[in-house]
Amino acid sequence: MQKFMIGIFAFVLILASFGLPTADRANASSTYYAYVKSYTLKVRDKASTKYRTLRTLTMGNKVKVTRNVGAFSKVTYGRTTGYVQAKNLSRTKFRSYTAFVKSYTLKMRSNASTHYSVKKTLAMGNQVTVIGKGNKYALVSFGSLKGYVQNAYLLTTPFPSYTVYVTSPTLKLRDHASTHYHVLRTMQFRDQVTVTGKGVKYAQVNANGIIGYVQAKYLGTTPPPTLGYMTTQYPYSLSDAVNKQLKTLRLTDATYSLFVPKNNLTYNGIQWEANTATNVWGGPDNQSWVVTQIAKGKVVQLVRSLDNSDWDQVGFKTGWVNASPADVQYNLDPNNFQNGSAESYQFLDLSVPTAVNPDEVNNKLLKGRGILAGKAATFIQAANQQHINEIYLIVHALLETGNGSSPLATGYSVSSVNGQPVDQKVVYNMYGIGAVDSDPNEKGAEFAYQQGWFTPEAAIIGGAQFIASNYINSSVYHQNTLYKMRWNPANTGAAAHQYATDIGWAVKQARMLKDYYNLLSTYSLKFDIPKYR
Template structure:
């Protein structure tokens, strides 16, 4: 019955004869300060494909009326209160209801945005006083830009058919792919569950696609040639006119024809991680329509993840290795993660920004790779390759640092000729061709001088960079570019198999896991044909 502040207690003694005597004393009452705590989620915790549990405790000198939960400034609901917390009552005695001061609230990660999200807890007392606490969680950030090629999609497909694109889809071994299957595998739109921002008109950078392109003094062939630029070189766009682009050139500027450049769009953020389904059966038929009455066109396997293109009667339409078909939802589960086919657009060049100490955390327990964080960082920095991609590549090729080739092979002869004996290492399986992988991989490492794990990590990264990711002529830094080379279709393609890029994506989930643990954004390059 006491109120905060000054209170007066009066004692009055009344005799049998009616006389009375009273005495008063004044004293001050201080109400305990409101307190709140968020126990979960932890600050900067990564969230992916999971509900978010918010729990903690709240105390108020007048008792807690309600606990409100907000995400990014939007109230999403009120937490369940009155949960048992004797530990809190022991630590902060004197609060009403202190032994039942716990709260809990669960929400779907679908309301989170890419990047950091702020969760605010607002504990409101019965007297109207408010106490806030906040934390933040990280939703894996997906960044992308579009690259706009002058080549039409139809013309690019024509080139692949002329080059005799191959497939093993028809059940007869390797044979020439049909046009419809080349188109299905090659069309970027088949793998996207969002519509990229069309910022072609506002692109600020271009890349040269011709082997050599004249630079002219003005926007047209009537203007004089002042020099030339080479394939894969990039330039800032200063202006444009009638299909020509003005670029910085030789301390001045010049103009190049838009028919021989690719325009690089600005960095955008994907709206959210795409909705997808994951296969839960060991093998699941993909049918031409949404029921078992339709024919089987291919199959998918346990753990594979696909974007949902459409739904009908409990069936999901997906792109299964380039074939559009339907799978029964009975044998899938809804997930919120990157569909595997999107990895073919993941940019493999450039540093991820991860620290050497965090690299060593990821390398812990990985056999001979443990403690090599500085070597991987140098390999990425010196060769302009994503360090996390190098880790994933090395984990795959070495069996997490346990393979014989990774742990060192004693070489006494190369190409059948005796050499000075030396132990060599090969962390990426370079040169280790099927049939005689150990000998060929170790002899290749000997020729390169990879006589320490560090030399193998750094030298192997240079080979990967020089061949494709940062090739001086072609710069193919995504799996899609390695296979289809949209800048100059048909040239310098890694494989003839129309399914090659998709097949490689099955080994890249590890990159996402590492990025999630270290709050590192993934970057994608989405091709767009004219």
């Protein structure tokens, strides 16, 4: 046995004398094929990262492994044989799968970094085949092209398309997800489209075969309300309408530049003040309009003294003032309020109930609104009986009652009317009718007593009758829109029977109406657009 062992040792020494690499032989394994699993892999002429690179392989390349040397494998790829890091090889071929682009655009690059060139820009919804994947990038094929994209922008399932409706008056369909890009077409309110992809701000849609991008906030999954439009022609021009309004009280809370004649101001050593009662004008001449008046002794700030002029510009807190002719014209001109905008709701026909859902009204408009909570059915009853818009009635009631919490809304005890004793009863007034500024609660309660409004329901229905007969369905005035209630355009004589002096009243009320309708899903509306000669 001792001779046998000595013989083996001698044979090993002989092999070593021929220079065969014993380390290689110790780590050798049978030949097999493997696949590159890193984005790139350098093939070197020896088993160390210090040695020369023969070539660079890419993800998915198939190599023949002939030997393992420590952390390296000796491989052959085509005509190149060298050493690669074994950790970047896999004996199992990557199982490719289909993926879909979920970003607006996705750059396919020549290598796995944003520093490399772009081979193609993919679009939202494009289908690719993932043929390799790392921590951040995936190697994909798209048609005949191969390149790298970021994993975060791929989905393994296609976007579940669904039908939506355009909810804005118009909506531009663009070829990319930005307002800077080309408009493919302009869609209209209630147009139906299919959403084929969606990002944070934009949605990709198919509009009758045209695929593009729109702002997602202007799409709704339920059919928008039915909107009808009609036009009423008036027998005079817009300028005639403006001139008529300039001859009556027209107020605004807007702020204007203010001017007074120099001779009407005195500096008392400390401050500037009016030395006489004077008009304050909207321009440095008496051809402009009178904004307001100030009394003698009114302290003002001198904004600037105009050179070569008899006027000074002043400043002080004004509050409600006379509106400028330009502002009157702006609010009178229907062309300034696009159909479908919040401001266009001043043209909403208030003489037509809008078929709202009572449960939806209770849950979305009247919930938590004091004594008005749960009263949707009563408002709808009043609307149907008086041929009046129920949401307008609700808005009016909420405003007048402080969201259903005012004394007149919650019940007010009355024992005398116009100074005469009556049977004491609790009354309700939901619209503030008869509640004059000097004594709103007493006068509003006395009016309610005279009308027999002894329950909240009676006050809702009876008040609706009063509003309808005096304005909305008046046989004399026919003021069935907020615009008509404010401006009374059918009156061809002097301005009269106008609900408010604020030139912005109709617009402000319209915005509130629109806000409430935005909370509802089922209703139909009719608009009456004024048109001047």
